[in-house]
Amino acid sequence: MSVAVIRFPGSNCENESIDALKSHDISFDLIDWTASTNLDNYSGFLLPGGFSYQDRIRAGVIAAKLPIIQQLKKQATQNKPILGICNGAQILVESGLLTSSHALDQIIDLNYVDDHAIGFISDWGFLTPFNASHNVFLSSFSDNDVLPIQICHGEGRFLTQSPPISGLKYTSIAGQITGEFPTTPNGSPDNIAAISNPDGNILAIMPHPERSILHTRMPYAIQTYAQKHRLNLINISSLFNAFKGCAA
Amino acid sequence: MIVLTTLKQKDLAAVSAQQLLSDHNNSPLDIQRFDLYTLSGEFTQHDMAMAVRDSYIFSNPNKHHLILDHSDLLHDQQLFAHVVRQTPLNLTVKVDLLNHRLGSGSVSHVFHSELWAFTHSNAVELNDTDYINTLIMSSSDGIAPFAHPLIHHVTLMRLNDLHQMMGVFTSSNTHDA
Numbered sequence: 001m002s003v004a005v006i007r008f009p010g011s012n013c014e015n016e017s018i019d020a021l022k023s024h025d026i027s028f029d030l031i032d033w034t035a036s037t038n039l040d041n042y043s044g045f046l047l048p049g050g051f052s053y054q055d056r057i058r059a060g061v062i063a064a065k066l067p068i069i070q071q072l073k074k075q076a077t078q079n080k081p082i083l084g085i086c087n088g089a090q091i092l093v094e095s096g097l098l099t100s101s102h103a104l105d106q107i108i109d110l111n112y113v114d115d116h117a118i119g120f121i122s123d124w125g126f127l128t129p130f131n132a133s134h135n136v137f138l139s140s141f142s143d144n145d146v147l148p149i150q151i152c153h154g155e156g157r158f159l160t161q162s163p164p165i166s167g168l169k170y171t172s173i174a175g176q177i178t179g180e181f182p183t184t185p186n187g188s189p190d191n192i193a194a195i196s197n198p199d200g201n202i203l204a205i206m207p208h209p210e211r212s213i214l215h216t217r218m219p220y221a222i223q224t225y226a227q228k229h230r231l232n233l234i235n236i237s238s239l240f241n242a243f244k245g246c247a248a
Numbered sequence: 249m250i251v252l253t254t255l256k257q258k259d260l261a262a263v264s265a266q267q268l269l270s271d272h273n274n275s276p277l278d279i280q281r282f283d284l285y286t287l288s289g290e291f292t293q294h295d296m297a298m299a300v301r302d303s304y305i306f307s308n309p310n311k312h313h314l315i316l317d318h319s320d321l322l323h324d325q326q327l328f329a330h331v332v333r334q335t336p337l338n339l340t341v342k343v344d345l346l347n348h349r350l351g352s353g354s355v356s357h358v359f360h361s362e363l364w365a366f367t368h369s370n371a372v373e374l375n376d377t378d379y380i381n382t383l384i385m386s387s388s389d390g391i392a393p394f395a396h397p398l399i400h401h402v403t404l405m406r407l408n409d410l411h412q413m414m415g416v417f418t419s420s421n422t423h424d425a
Binding site (some may be wrong): 056057058062093095104106107110112116174 | 268276338339340341386393398399
Protein backbone atom coordinates (compact mmCIF):
# COMPACT_ATOMS: atom_id res chain seq x y z
CA MET A 1 0.00 0.00 0.00
CA SER A 2 1.28 3.47 -0.76
CA VAL A 3 0.46 7.16 -0.66
CA ALA A 4 -1.63 8.68 -3.46
CA VAL A 5 -0.39 12.12 -4.49
CA ILE A 6 -3.44 13.63 -6.17
CA ARG A 7 -2.74 16.14 -8.93
CA PHE A 8 -5.26 18.65 -10.29
CA PRO A 9 -4.98 20.91 -13.35
CA GLY A 10 -2.77 23.72 -12.05
CA SER A 11 -1.07 21.76 -9.26
CA ASN A 12 2.66 22.54 -9.39
CA CYS A 13 4.23 21.17 -6.22
CA GLU A 14 3.74 17.47 -6.84
CA ASN A 15 7.39 16.83 -7.70
CA GLU A 16 8.69 18.41 -4.50
CA SER A 17 6.05 16.53 -2.51
CA ILE A 18 7.14 13.28 -4.13
CA ASP A 19 10.78 14.10 -3.34
CA ALA A 20 9.79 14.58 0.30
CA LEU A 21 8.11 11.16 0.34
CA LYS A 22 11.12 9.58 -1.38
CA SER A 23 13.45 11.07 1.22
CA HIS A 24 11.52 9.08 3.81
CA ASP A 25 11.40 5.91 1.68
CA ILE A 26 7.63 6.25 1.39
CA SER A 27 6.03 4.45 -1.51
CA PHE A 28 3.72 6.63 -3.63
CA ASP A 29 1.64 6.88 -6.78
CA LEU A 30 1.01 10.15 -8.64
CA ILE A 31 -2.62 10.08 -9.71
CA ASP A 32 -4.65 12.64 -11.65
CA TRP A 33 -7.98 14.12 -10.59
CA THR A 34 -9.71 12.06 -13.28
CA ALA A 35 -8.18 8.75 -12.18
CA SER A 36 -10.56 5.84 -12.02
CA THR A 37 -8.25 4.13 -9.54
CA ASN A 38 -9.94 2.75 -6.47
CA LEU A 39 -8.71 4.88 -3.58
CA ASP A 40 -9.15 1.87 -1.27
CA ASN A 41 -5.81 0.75 -2.73
CA TYR A 42 -4.00 3.56 -0.89
CA SER A 43 -3.20 3.97 2.76
CA GLY A 44 -2.56 7.71 2.70
CA PHE A 45 -3.16 10.79 0.55
CA LEU A 46 -1.29 13.98 -0.23
CA LEU A 47 -2.81 16.97 -2.01
CA PRO A 48 0.10 19.13 -3.23
CA GLY A 49 0.34 22.88 -3.64
CA GLY A 50 -0.20 24.98 -6.72
CA PHE A 51 -3.07 26.81 -8.38
CA SER A 52 -5.70 24.22 -9.21
CA TYR A 53 -8.15 25.59 -11.76
CA GLN A 54 -6.28 28.92 -11.58
CA ASP A 55 -7.93 29.62 -8.21
CA ARG A 56 -11.12 30.37 -10.13
CA ILE A 57 -13.94 31.75 -7.95
CA ARG A 58 -12.01 30.83 -4.76
CA ALA A 59 -8.79 28.91 -4.30
CA GLY A 60 -9.53 25.21 -4.11
CA VAL A 61 -13.30 25.39 -4.52
CA ILE A 62 -13.54 23.88 -8.03
CA ALA A 63 -11.32 20.91 -7.11
CA ALA A 64 -13.25 20.45 -3.86
CA LYS A 65 -16.41 19.72 -5.86
CA LEU A 66 -14.87 16.96 -7.97
CA PRO A 67 -15.82 13.26 -7.60
CA ILE A 68 -12.32 12.30 -6.44
CA ILE A 69 -12.75 14.49 -3.35
CA GLN A 70 -16.06 12.80 -2.57
CA GLN A 71 -14.16 9.50 -2.73
CA LEU A 72 -11.48 10.99 -0.47
CA LYS A 73 -14.14 11.75 2.15
CA LYS A 74 -14.90 8.03 2.37
CA GLN A 75 -11.20 7.29 2.83
CA ALA A 76 -11.03 9.85 5.65
CA THR A 77 -13.62 7.90 7.63
CA GLN A 78 -11.16 4.97 7.66
CA ASN A 79 -8.70 7.15 9.56
CA LYS A 80 -6.17 7.21 6.73
CA PRO A 81 -3.66 10.09 6.92
CA ILE A 82 -4.48 12.95 4.53
CA LEU A 83 -2.12 15.91 4.10
CA GLY A 84 -3.11 19.03 2.17
CA ILE A 85 -0.29 21.49 1.44
CA CYS A 86 -1.13 25.08 0.46
CA ASN A 87 -3.63 24.70 -2.42
CA GLY A 88 -4.15 21.15 -1.14
CA ALA A 89 -5.12 22.65 2.21
CA GLN A 90 -7.51 25.05 0.48
CA ILE A 91 -9.15 22.12 -1.33
CA LEU A 92 -9.56 20.19 1.92
CA VAL A 93 -11.08 23.19 3.73
CA GLU A 94 -13.48 23.98 0.86
CA SER A 95 -14.63 20.35 0.90
CA GLY A 96 -15.57 20.43 4.58
CA LEU A 97 -13.22 17.53 5.39
CA LEU A 98 -11.62 19.35 8.32
CA THR A 99 -14.84 19.49 10.36
CA SER A 100 -16.60 16.58 12.00
CA SER A 101 -19.97 17.49 10.55
CA HIS A 102 -18.49 18.49 7.16
CA ALA A 103 -20.12 21.85 7.66
CA LEU A 104 -18.38 24.70 5.86
CA ASP A 105 -17.46 26.69 8.95
CA GLN A 106 -13.84 27.19 7.95
CA ILE A 107 -12.23 28.99 5.03
CA ILE A 108 -8.75 30.06 3.95
CA ASP A 109 -9.15 33.69 2.94
CA LEU A 110 -6.92 36.22 1.22
CA ASN A 111 -3.97 37.75 3.05
CA TYR A 112 -5.13 40.86 4.91
CA VAL A 113 -2.99 42.72 7.44
CA ASP A 114 -3.88 45.93 9.29
CA ASP A 115 -6.77 46.75 6.96
CA HIS A 116 -4.68 46.18 3.84
CA ALA A 117 -4.97 43.40 1.28
CA ILE A 118 -1.26 42.66 1.11
CA GLY A 119 -1.27 40.23 -1.79
CA PHE A 120 1.05 37.30 -2.39
CA ILE A 121 3.78 36.60 0.14
CA SER A 122 6.88 34.45 -0.37
CA ASP A 123 9.30 34.18 2.52
CA TRP A 124 10.62 31.94 5.25
CA GLY A 125 8.84 31.88 8.59
CA PHE A 126 8.46 29.74 11.67
CA LEU A 127 5.73 27.50 12.99
CA THR A 128 5.00 25.98 16.38
CA PRO A 129 2.63 23.08 17.06
CA PHE A 130 -0.28 23.25 19.48
CA ASN A 131 -1.79 20.08 20.88
CA ALA A 132 0.67 18.23 18.66
CA SER A 133 -0.13 14.79 20.03
CA HIS A 134 -3.66 15.01 18.65
CA ASN A 135 -2.70 14.94 14.96
CA VAL A 136 -0.83 12.11 13.26
CA PHE A 137 1.33 14.53 11.23
CA LEU A 138 2.36 16.53 14.31
CA SER A 139 2.76 13.75 16.86
CA SER A 140 6.54 13.53 16.37
CA PHE A 141 6.85 17.16 17.51
CA SER A 142 6.42 18.77 20.89
CA ASP A 143 4.26 21.78 21.59
CA ASN A 144 6.45 24.89 21.46
CA ASP A 145 8.96 23.37 18.99
CA VAL A 146 10.05 26.00 16.42
CA LEU A 147 9.94 24.75 12.83
CA PRO A 148 11.44 26.86 10.01
CA ILE A 149 9.32 26.70 6.88
CA GLN A 150 8.86 28.31 3.49
CA ILE A 151 5.67 30.36 3.04
CA CYS A 152 4.26 31.07 -0.40
CA HIS A 153 0.62 32.09 -0.83
CA GLY A 154 -1.83 34.86 -1.57
CA GLU A 155 -4.76 33.32 0.29
CA GLY A 156 -3.51 31.88 3.56
CA ARG A 157 -5.61 33.43 6.31
CA PHE A 158 -7.49 30.74 8.23
CA LEU A 159 -10.96 31.82 9.36
CA THR A 160 -12.78 29.33 11.59
CA GLN A 161 -16.06 29.49 13.45
CA SER A 162 -14.58 27.58 16.38
CA PRO A 163 -10.93 27.18 17.39
CA PRO A 164 -9.18 24.17 15.86
CA ILE A 165 -8.31 21.38 18.24
CA SER A 166 -4.76 21.02 16.96
CA GLY A 167 -2.46 22.48 14.37
CA LEU A 168 0.40 24.89 13.82
CA LYS A 169 0.73 28.58 14.57
CA TYR A 170 3.06 31.24 13.22
CA THR A 171 5.79 32.15 15.67
CA SER A 172 9.07 34.03 15.77
CA ILE A 173 12.47 32.37 15.46
CA ALA A 174 12.67 32.56 19.25
CA GLY A 175 9.31 30.83 19.67
CA GLN A 176 7.23 33.89 20.52
CA ILE A 177 3.74 34.14 19.07
CA THR A 178 3.47 37.89 18.62
CA GLY A 179 0.43 38.06 16.37
CA GLU A 180 2.10 40.82 14.40
CA PHE A 181 3.38 41.08 10.85
CA PRO A 182 5.77 39.62 9.71
CA THR A 183 5.81 36.90 12.38
CA THR A 184 2.25 36.16 11.31
CA PRO A 185 2.65 37.13 7.66
CA ASN A 186 -0.95 36.99 6.41
CA GLY A 187 -3.17 38.35 9.21
CA SER A 188 -4.41 34.90 10.16
CA PRO A 189 -6.53 35.26 13.33
CA ASP A 190 -4.99 33.43 16.28
CA ASN A 191 -1.90 33.02 14.05
CA ILE A 192 -3.14 29.77 12.56
CA ALA A 193 -0.95 28.23 9.83
CA ALA A 194 -2.33 24.67 9.83
CA ILE A 195 -5.37 22.94 11.25
CA SER A 196 -6.25 19.37 12.13
CA ASN A 197 -9.57 17.67 11.75
CA PRO A 198 -11.22 16.47 15.01
CA ASP A 199 -10.12 12.86 14.42
CA GLY A 200 -6.49 13.88 14.00
CA ASN A 201 -5.79 12.09 10.69
CA ILE A 202 -6.02 15.13 8.39
CA LEU A 203 -3.80 18.20 8.33
CA ALA A 204 -4.33 21.26 6.16
CA ILE A 205 -1.12 23.33 6.20
CA MET A 206 -0.65 26.56 4.24
CA PRO A 207 3.17 26.88 4.33
CA HIS A 208 5.26 24.33 2.40
CA PRO A 209 6.89 21.53 4.44
CA GLU A 210 8.02 19.74 1.26
CA ARG A 211 10.20 22.75 0.36
CA SER A 212 11.64 23.00 3.84
CA ILE A 213 13.18 19.64 4.63
CA LEU A 214 16.67 20.27 3.24
CA HIS A 215 18.84 22.19 5.68
CA THR A 216 20.72 23.75 2.76
CA ARG A 217 17.54 25.47 1.54
CA MET A 218 17.19 27.49 4.71
CA PRO A 219 18.43 31.08 4.33
CA TYR A 220 21.90 31.52 5.69
CA ALA A 221 20.74 34.39 7.89
CA ILE A 222 18.37 32.07 9.75
CA GLN A 223 21.03 29.43 10.22
CA THR A 224 23.61 31.87 11.57
CA TYR A 225 21.10 33.67 13.82
CA ALA A 226 19.95 30.39 15.31
CA GLN A 227 23.55 29.33 15.82
CA LYS A 228 24.54 32.62 17.39
CA HIS A 229 21.61 32.62 19.82
CA ARG A 230 21.74 28.86 20.41
CA LEU A 231 18.20 28.35 19.21
CA ASN A 232 17.06 24.79 18.61
CA LEU A 233 15.20 24.87 15.30
CA ILE A 234 13.46 21.59 14.44
CA ASN A 235 13.34 20.23 10.90
CA ILE A 236 9.72 19.84 9.78
CA SER A 237 10.70 16.76 7.79
CA SER A 238 9.31 14.50 10.55
CA LEU A 239 5.82 15.57 9.51
CA PHE A 240 5.97 13.05 6.65
CA ASN A 241 6.57 10.21 9.14
CA ALA A 242 2.80 9.93 9.41
CA PHE A 243 2.91 8.14 6.06
CA LYS A 244 5.58 5.69 7.23
CA GLY A 245 3.11 2.90 7.59
CA CYS A 246 2.42 3.25 3.87
CA ALA A 247 5.92 2.13 2.83
CA ALA A 248 5.90 -0.77 0.37
CA MET B 249 -21.42 54.72 -6.61
CA ILE B 250 -21.35 51.30 -8.24
CA VAL B 251 -18.79 50.31 -10.85
CA LEU B 252 -19.20 47.08 -12.78
CA THR B 253 -16.56 45.41 -14.90
CA THR B 254 -16.58 42.19 -16.86
CA LEU B 255 -14.13 40.49 -19.17
CA LYS B 256 -14.52 40.98 -22.91
CA GLN B 257 -13.53 37.35 -23.44
CA LYS B 258 -15.35 34.52 -21.74
CA ASP B 259 -14.65 34.47 -18.00
CA LEU B 260 -13.03 31.13 -17.19
CA ALA B 261 -14.44 31.21 -13.64
CA ALA B 262 -17.90 31.28 -15.23
CA VAL B 263 -16.90 28.45 -17.58
CA SER B 264 -15.77 26.26 -14.66
CA ALA B 265 -18.90 27.10 -12.70
CA GLN B 266 -21.08 26.15 -15.65
CA GLN B 267 -19.25 22.83 -15.99
CA LEU B 268 -19.81 22.11 -12.31
CA LEU B 269 -23.54 22.84 -12.60
CA SER B 270 -24.02 21.09 -15.95
CA ASP B 271 -25.68 18.01 -14.44
CA HIS B 272 -27.93 19.96 -12.11
CA ASN B 273 -31.70 19.95 -12.79
CA ASN B 274 -31.71 23.75 -12.91
CA SER B 275 -28.42 24.14 -14.73
CA PRO B 276 -28.28 27.64 -16.26
CA LEU B 277 -27.93 28.13 -20.00
CA ASP B 278 -25.34 30.82 -19.49
CA ILE B 279 -23.33 32.32 -16.63
CA GLN B 280 -21.64 35.71 -16.71
CA ARG B 281 -19.37 37.10 -14.02
CA PHE B 282 -18.99 40.75 -13.07
CA ASP B 283 -16.71 42.47 -10.57
CA LEU B 284 -18.79 44.99 -8.63
CA TYR B 285 -17.10 47.82 -6.81
CA THR B 286 -18.93 50.00 -4.31
CA LEU B 287 -17.32 53.40 -3.92
CA SER B 288 -18.10 55.53 -0.87
CA GLY B 289 -17.21 59.07 0.07
CA GLU B 290 -18.00 62.66 -0.78
CA PHE B 291 -17.65 63.12 -4.53
CA THR B 292 -19.78 63.92 -7.53
CA GLN B 293 -20.81 61.09 -9.78
CA HIS B 294 -19.57 63.05 -12.76
CA ASP B 295 -16.05 63.51 -11.36
CA MET B 296 -15.82 59.89 -10.24
CA ALA B 297 -17.12 58.55 -13.55
CA MET B 298 -14.44 60.54 -15.36
CA ALA B 299 -11.74 59.30 -12.99
CA VAL B 300 -12.87 55.72 -13.45
CA ARG B 301 -13.20 55.92 -17.23
CA ASP B 302 -9.88 57.70 -17.74
CA SER B 303 -7.82 55.33 -15.62
CA TYR B 304 -6.98 51.67 -15.38
CA ILE B 305 -7.92 51.53 -11.69
CA PHE B 306 -10.85 49.20 -12.31
CA SER B 307 -10.59 48.15 -15.92
CA ASN B 308 -8.30 47.85 -18.89
CA PRO B 309 -10.27 48.82 -22.01
CA ASN B 310 -8.43 46.12 -23.97
CA LYS B 311 -9.70 43.45 -21.60
CA HIS B 312 -12.78 44.71 -19.79
CA HIS B 313 -16.19 46.19 -20.34
CA LEU B 314 -16.74 49.05 -17.90
CA ILE B 315 -20.37 49.54 -16.88
CA LEU B 316 -21.55 52.65 -15.06
CA ASP B 317 -25.01 52.91 -16.55
CA HIS B 318 -27.34 50.95 -18.82
CA SER B 319 -25.60 48.19 -20.75
CA ASP B 320 -26.56 45.52 -23.28
CA LEU B 321 -24.61 43.12 -21.08
CA LEU B 322 -27.31 43.44 -18.43
CA HIS B 323 -30.79 42.37 -19.51
CA ASP B 324 -34.04 41.27 -17.96
CA GLN B 325 -33.61 37.61 -18.93
CA GLN B 326 -30.86 37.36 -16.33
CA LEU B 327 -31.13 36.49 -12.67
CA PHE B 328 -28.37 38.18 -10.70
CA ALA B 329 -26.71 36.80 -7.58
CA HIS B 330 -24.81 39.45 -5.67
CA VAL B 331 -22.16 37.77 -3.52
CA VAL B 332 -20.98 40.16 -0.82
CA ARG B 333 -18.54 39.69 2.02
CA GLN B 334 -20.20 39.73 5.42
CA THR B 335 -17.25 41.81 6.62
CA PRO B 336 -16.27 44.03 3.69
CA LEU B 337 -12.56 44.48 3.05
CA ASN B 338 -11.58 48.00 2.05
CA LEU B 339 -9.35 48.04 -1.04
CA THR B 340 -7.06 50.74 0.29
CA VAL B 341 -4.82 50.70 -2.79
CA LYS B 342 -7.76 51.66 -5.00
CA VAL B 343 -8.87 54.28 -2.47
CA ASP B 344 -5.43 55.88 -2.63
CA LEU B 345 -5.34 55.73 -6.43
CA LEU B 346 -8.75 57.35 -6.74
CA ASN B 347 -7.95 60.09 -4.27
CA HIS B 348 -4.72 60.79 -6.11
CA ARG B 349 -6.68 60.94 -9.34
CA LEU B 350 -9.33 63.25 -7.90
CA GLY B 351 -6.75 65.38 -6.12
CA SER B 352 -8.62 65.03 -2.86
CA GLY B 353 -9.24 62.69 0.05
CA SER B 354 -12.88 62.37 -0.82
CA VAL B 355 -12.98 58.61 -1.36
CA SER B 356 -13.23 56.70 1.90
CA HIS B 357 -13.98 53.13 0.85
CA VAL B 358 -13.83 50.82 -2.14
CA PHE B 359 -15.48 47.47 -1.51
CA HIS B 360 -15.38 44.58 -3.98
CA SER B 361 -18.11 42.02 -4.49
CA GLU B 362 -19.09 39.62 -7.27
CA LEU B 363 -22.17 39.70 -9.43
CA TRP B 364 -23.10 36.47 -11.19
CA ALA B 365 -25.71 36.62 -13.96
CA PHE B 366 -27.61 33.44 -14.74
CA THR B 367 -29.69 32.86 -17.84
CA HIS B 368 -32.03 29.86 -17.76
CA SER B 369 -33.75 28.33 -20.78
CA ASN B 370 -36.92 27.74 -18.78
CA ALA B 371 -38.43 29.24 -15.68
CA VAL B 372 -36.79 27.88 -12.54
CA GLU B 373 -39.31 26.61 -10.03
CA LEU B 374 -37.30 27.47 -6.95
CA ASN B 375 -37.93 30.22 -4.49
CA ASP B 376 -35.03 32.58 -3.79
CA THR B 377 -33.90 30.74 -0.67
CA ASP B 378 -33.81 27.36 -2.38
CA TYR B 379 -32.11 28.86 -5.43
CA ILE B 380 -29.37 30.29 -3.24
CA ASN B 381 -28.98 27.10 -1.20
CA THR B 382 -28.78 24.77 -4.19
CA LEU B 383 -27.11 26.84 -6.90
CA ILE B 384 -25.14 29.62 -5.21
CA MET B 385 -24.00 28.85 -1.67
CA SER B 386 -21.27 26.25 -1.28
CA SER B 387 -21.77 23.26 1.00
CA SER B 388 -19.79 20.11 1.61
CA ASP B 389 -22.24 17.93 -0.31
CA GLY B 390 -23.47 20.52 -2.80
CA ILE B 391 -22.09 21.45 -6.19
CA ALA B 392 -22.52 25.23 -5.98
CA PRO B 393 -19.22 27.15 -5.72
CA PHE B 394 -20.09 30.84 -5.81
CA ALA B 395 -20.37 31.83 -2.17
CA HIS B 396 -19.00 30.51 1.13
CA PRO B 397 -21.37 30.50 4.13
CA LEU B 398 -18.70 31.69 6.57
CA ILE B 399 -17.78 34.90 4.76
CA HIS B 400 -20.46 35.67 2.16
CA HIS B 401 -24.00 36.94 2.00
CA VAL B 402 -26.03 36.44 -1.19
CA THR B 403 -28.85 38.53 -2.62
CA LEU B 404 -30.82 37.58 -5.72
CA MET B 405 -31.85 40.44 -8.00
CA ARG B 406 -33.58 41.16 -11.24
CA LEU B 407 -32.47 43.88 -13.65
CA ASN B 408 -34.72 46.50 -12.05
CA ASP B 409 -33.22 45.79 -8.64
CA LEU B 410 -29.71 46.02 -10.05
CA HIS B 411 -30.43 49.30 -11.78
CA GLN B 412 -31.87 50.66 -8.56
CA MET B 413 -28.75 49.60 -6.68
CA MET B 414 -26.56 51.22 -9.34
CA GLY B 415 -28.61 54.39 -9.14
CA VAL B 416 -28.98 54.28 -12.91
CA PHE B 417 -32.16 56.34 -12.88
CA THR B 418 -31.21 58.78 -10.08
CA SER B 419 -30.34 62.38 -10.77
CA SER B 420 -28.68 63.34 -7.47
CA ASN B 421 -25.27 65.01 -7.65
CA THR B 422 -23.64 63.49 -4.64
CA HIS B 423 -23.23 59.92 -3.52
CA ASP B 424 -22.66 58.97 0.08
CA ALA B 425 -21.84 55.62 1.65
